[in-house]
Amino acid sequence: MSRYEAVIGLEVHVELKTATKLFCGCSTEFGKEPNTQVCPVCLGLPGSTGVLNKRAVELAVKAGLALNCEIGTHTWFDRKNYFYPDLPKGFQISQIFRPIAHNGYLDIEVNGQEKRIHITRAHIEEDPGKLIHTGESITTSFASYVDYNRSGIPLIEIVSEPEIRSGEEAKAYLEKLKSILEYTGVSDVKMEQGSLRCDANISVRPAGTTTFGTKTEIKNMNSFRAVQRAIEYEIDRQIELLEDGGTIIAETRGWDENKGITVSMRSKEDPDYRSFLEHEISDIKLTPEWIEEVRAALPELPDARKERLVKEHGLPAYDAGIITGSLALAEFFDAVYEKYPDAKTISNWIMGELLRLLNARNLELSQAKITPEGLAKLLELIKKGTISNKMGKEVFELMFEEGNDPEQIVKERGMVQISDEEQLAQILTEVIAQNPKSVADFQSGKKQAIGFLVGQVMKATKGQANPGVVNTMLRNMLAEK
Amino acid sequence: MRIKAEDVEKLALMSRLELTEEEKAAYTESLNASLDYMHSLTKLVTDTVEPAVHVLPMVNVFREDRVEIGLDHKQALANAPEAEAGSFKVPRIV
Numbered sequence: 001m002s003r004y005e006a007v008i009g010l011e012v013h014v015e016l017k018t019a020t021k022l023f024c025g026c027s028t029e030f031g032k033e034p035n036t037q038v039c040p041v042c043l044g045l046p047g048s049t050g051v052l053n054k055r056a057v058e059l060a061v062k063a064g065l066a067l068n069c070e071i072g073t074h075t076w077f078d079r080k081n082y083f084y085p086d087l088p089k090g091f092q093i094s095q096i097f098r099p100i101a102h103n104g105y106l107d108i109e110v111n112g113q114e115k116r117i118h119i120t121r122a123h124i125e126e127d128p129g130k131l132i133h134t135g136e137s138i139t140t141s142f143a144s145y146v147d148y149n150r151s152g153i154p155l156i157e158i159v160s161e162p163e164i165r166s167g168e169e170a171k172a173y174l175e176k177l178k179s180i181l182e183y184t185g186v187s188d189v190k191m192e193q194g195s196l197r198c199d200a201n202i203s204v205r206p207a208g209t210t211t212f213g214t215k216t217e218i219k220n221m222n223s224f225r226a227v228q229r230a231i232e233y234e235i236d237r238q239i240e241l242l243e244d245g246g247t248i249i250a251e252t253r254g255w256d257e258n259k260g261i262t263v264s265m266r267s268k269e270d271p272d273y274r275s276f277l278e279h280e281i282s283d284i285k286l287t288p289e290w291i292e293e294v295r296a297a298l299p300e301l302p303d304a305r306k307e308r309l310v311k312e313h314g315l316p317a318y319d320a321g322i323i324t325g326s327l328a329l330a331e332f333f334d335a336v337y338e339k340y341p342d343a344k345t346i347s348n349w350i351m352g353e354l355l356r357l358l359n360a361r362n363l364e365l366s367q368a369k370i371t372p373e374g375l376a377k378l379l380e381l382i383k384k385g386t387i388s389n390k391m392g393k394e395v396f397e398l399m400f401e402e403g404n405d406p407e408q409i410v411k412e413r414g415m416v417q418i419s420d421e422e423q424l425a426q427i428l429t430e431v432i433a434q435n436p437k438s439v440a441d442f443q444s445g446k447k448q449a450i451g452f453l454v455g456q457v458m459k460a461t462k463g464q465a466n467p468g469v470v471n472t473m474l475r476n477m478l479a480e481k
Numbered sequence: 482m483r484i485k486a487e488d489v490e491k492l493a494l495m496s497r498l499e500l501t502e503e504e505k506a507a508y509t510e511s512l513n514a515s516l517d518y519m520h521s522l523t524k525l526v527t528d529t530v531e532p533a534v535h536v537l538p539m540v541n542v543f544r545e546d547r548v549e550i551g552l553d554h555k556q557a558l559a560n561a562p563e564a565e566a567g568s569f570k571v572p573r574i575v
Contacts, residue, residue, distance in 0.1 A: 018546050025549025034567040035558060039551030045560075055546035076534045083497060085571040097532070132568065138575055145568035148557075266575065272495065282542035283534040 004242075005207045006235045007215075008170055008200060009162035010227075012177060013155050014187045015127065015195040016059045021152035022126045023050025023093065023281065028154075030193050034147035042126075042152035044088030049280050052077075056154035057100070057284060058294065059186040060124045063156055064101025065295045066184045067119050067177075073291070075100050076283035077124075080273045085146050086128035094157075096275040099123035100284070106180065107303065108172040109321065117173050118161040127153040130194075138265075150194075156186075162201065162212070167231035174198060174224045175325060179302045182327045191223055198227055203248070204238045213238070214248040218262055220255045230255040234262050305330055313343030319351055328365040335372030340379045349375065353396045369403030370396070378406040385419045385466055386410065419466040421473060424457070427465070428473055431456045442478055450474055484512045 018028060024041035040048035064071050078096040104119035129151040135141035158177065164170050178189045178196060188195045203215035218234055221227045238248055253262040300308070302324050309320035324330045329350065336346045358365060378399065382392045387410055395409050410416065418424060431453055432439055441449035450471065457470045489508050493500045500508065551557075554567065563570040 020546050020548050024551070025544070025547060026551045027548045033554070035569070036554050036567075037551065038557045039549075043552070043557065051542060051544040053546050054543035057543070074531070081495075085569070085574060131574070132566075142573055144571050144574055145566055146571060147568050274495070277532065277534045279535060282539045285540045 002239075003207055004204045004235075004239045005209075006165055006231075007162045007203045007205060007212060008164035008166075008231060010160045010164065010170060010173060011199045011201070012158045012160075012174070013127075013197045014063070014158065014181060014189065016056050016063075016124075016154040016156060017185065017187050018053055018055045018059065018154055020053060022053050022056050022124070022154035023152055026149075026152065030195075032149055034145070034149060037149040038151070042088075043148055044090070044151075050093075050152075052281055052284075053154060056124060059154075060100045060122070060156050061286070061291065061294050062184050062298065063158075063181060063186045064104065064122050065291070066180050066186075066298055066301060067101070067104040067106055067122060067158070069101035069104030069119060069122060071101055071286065071291050072098055073286050073288065074098070074283065075286075077278035077281045078275050079278050080275050082271065082273055084128070085144065086131050086151070088129070088148065088151065092126060092128065093278050093281065094125035095123035096273075097277075100156075106173070106176050108169060108176050110166075110169050110172050115169065117163050117169075120159045120161050122156050122158045125155050125157060127151065127155050167228035167235070170200065170231050171224050171228040174227060176302065178224075179325050179327065183299055183301050183305075185299070200227060200231055200234075202231060202234045202238070204235060204242065214250050216248065216250065216262075217252045217268065218255055219252060219265070220257075222257065226255060226257055229260060230262055233260065237262065302330075309333070309343070313337075313347075315343055315347050319347045322355070323347065323350060326365070332365060332372050336375050336379075339373060339376035342379070345379060346375070349379070349396070353393055354400075357397065357400050368400050370399040371403065374399050374403070374406060381406055381410060385417060385469075387415055388417050388463070388466060390463065391415045391417065416464060417466045418461055418464050419469050421469065424461075424465060424470060424473060427457055427460050428470070428477060431460065432474075432477065439478060450478075482516070484509055484516060488512075 015028070020026060021028060021042055024039050026037045026039050026042055029037065041050040061071055075095060075098040077093050079091040080094050080096060081091040083090060099121040101122040102120065104122070105116050106119065107114055107116050109115070127150050129146050129148040131138075132145040132147065133141035134143050134145070138144070160173065164173060181187045181189050181196075190196065191198075198221060200218045200221070201215045202218060203213035205211065205213045216234065216238070218230050221230050234253070241248060249264075250268045252265045252268055254265045255261075256263055306317070306320045306324040309315045309324060310317055313320075315323075322329075323333050332354075333346060333350060337343060340346065354365075354368075354370070357363075358368060375396075378392060378395055381387050381395075382389055387395065391410075395406050395415065398404060398409050399406060435453060435456060438449045438452050442453070453474055454467055454470050457465050457474075458467065486505055486509055489500070489505050489512065493505075558564040558567075558569065561569045
């Protein structure tokens with residue numbers, strides 16, 4: 001047991017899935033030429049005033065409810081004042097004093113242990129523009145470019161309580177958060193496109209104490225894996241520093257993915273944002289009835305879906321957790337089940353072949369060519385005995401790569417399993433004649449000798465014999481001898 | 482609370498204003514006068530009063546989530562002191 005305990009809080013920024021920005025009608029589409037989706041409002045030109053996007057409020061409330069938060073019936077926006085080139089107005093419109101959602105939680109599971117992580121608040125704010133530095137990093141650049149396409153895109157910032165204790169828990173929290181937001185459709189939650197970004201506040205303290213140590217804030221983590229690694233590194237760094245008699249400096253540190261270390265970016269002075277009410281945007285009043293309507297319209301969330309797979313389909317909790325961790329995977333499962341209602345078999349193929357290939361190729365499910373209908377057909381072919389399980393895996397890979405119909409693949413490649421007993425009988429007779437020692441072994445009680453004989457039959461048929469049928473036939477034939 | 486010269490200096494820094502010594506003295510005095518006047522409000526008991534976001538009772542002014550055409554690229558960069566690579570170019574930040 002370590003003598004230290006880590007205290008971690010996460011701040012997650014999530015872009016809401018709206019067509020337009022928070023206060024203007026500019027498109028939020030990703031990947032356009034710089035500064036082509038801008039207007040006087042999101043460029044902060046003098047005299048411009050924005051109007052609040054209704055959809056952004058709806059999505060934020062939806063997210064808040066899905067995260068078990070209380071929703072504020074009277075909230076508003078505030079100005080957070082600071083100078084930075086990505087912020088053309090000199091202030092960011094955010095919700096400082098009255099967040100739209102607060103006091104929520106989500107449940108994670110790490111090493112079979114359930115844990116509840118509370119959510120302090122989730123508030124709506126506008127995204128700043130995007131900076132592209134001319135040099136390798138901000139400190140080595142003589143100049144930077146600013147793209148305001150991102151400026152004004154609606155975000156929710158979700159702040160957790162400092163209840164996370166390890167990098168692993170942080171990763172589990174992010175995975176759960178991502179799947180909840182994905183299920184509710186409030187965001188694309190694509191870390192690689194920046195629609196989900198995470199900063200971590202980390203401190204350590206002697207185990208068993210309750211006062212907080214000095215914390216550092218870690219930025220620049222581009223994947224959940226990176227978040228976990230950065231946190232683990234930072235915890236070790238802080239403990240080592242304290243053990244050597246040093247003191248932690250309150251600072252912002254950046255994660256260097258290649259070197260696997262955190263690097264000091266700037267010291268964290270107490271920032272004075274001089275926040276005050278944003279008087280140009282109207283405040284938001286929501287009726288409890290409307291909030292309940294949104295709650296009632298929430299889709300089935302990951303935890304409930306997982307439970308359904310366990311209870312209705314008898315899947316192991318682990319399998320159900322993995323499948324429902326991604327909405328795409330859960331929908332894939334349901335679609336296969338509709339055509340081929342054998343949950344455990346489907347789960348085995350998803351957990352085995354599908355995830356193996358997705359991970360090996362580093363692909364999203366949407367990029368794979370295999371369809372749920374295709375998989376259902378394939379499973380049918382295996383069940384009928386047309387092809388063996390082993391052949392099925394080969395066919396699966398071809399379907400995954402090219403999306404062909406399994407029947408067509410089987411036909412084209414002549415992958416037909418031989419289950420016909422008459423056809424097999426002759427081969428079996430030959431194998432028995434050629435392997436008197438194994439036959440004798442089997443008959444003298446070494447039952448495992450049958451495996452060798454089955455293998456010889458498979459070899460003789462180039463893997464096309466149905467191993468189940470061969471096994472039964474062999475036993476019958478050897479018993480008669 | 483009285484405004485001191487260093488408060489004015491901090492305010493000037495945060496507002497990115499350069500002030501002369503005379504201006505600092507003058508602003509210290511006038512800011513204190515304004516604060517004294519505002520101070521009379523503290524006599525009111527406001528514990529149970531919601532902060533007023535607006536002087537007008539304006540709530541739920543929304544727009545629908547429909548794309549509108551903004552500025553074209555050239556117009557967008559028209560006021561940029563320096564532009565390059567289709568972007569606003571700014572000097573070294575930190």
